[in-house]
Amino acid sequence: xxxxxxxxxxxxxNRGLIDDPTELRRAIxxxxxxxxxxxxxxxxxxxxxxxxxxxxxxxxxxxx
Numbered sequence: 001x002x003x004x005x006x007x008x009x010x011x012x013x014n015r016g017l018i019d020d021p022t023e024l025r026r027a028i029x030x031x032x033x034x035x036x037x038x039x040x041x042x043x044x045x046x047x048x049x050x051x052x053x054x055x056x057x058x059x060x061x062x063x064x
Contacts, residue, residue: 003043
């Protein structure tokens, strides 16, 4: 899920500074709607490696 949030955050950052809360909400919803199934599937595909890394570190944070 973090990779999807990172993607959303980067897309919002590319829009520039948004000061108005209503505009920010609209921008978030627009960018969220643009996330493709391919991008979601790519994030899901990384899960086995992430789980293995967490297991190797006994539950400690991993650099993904």
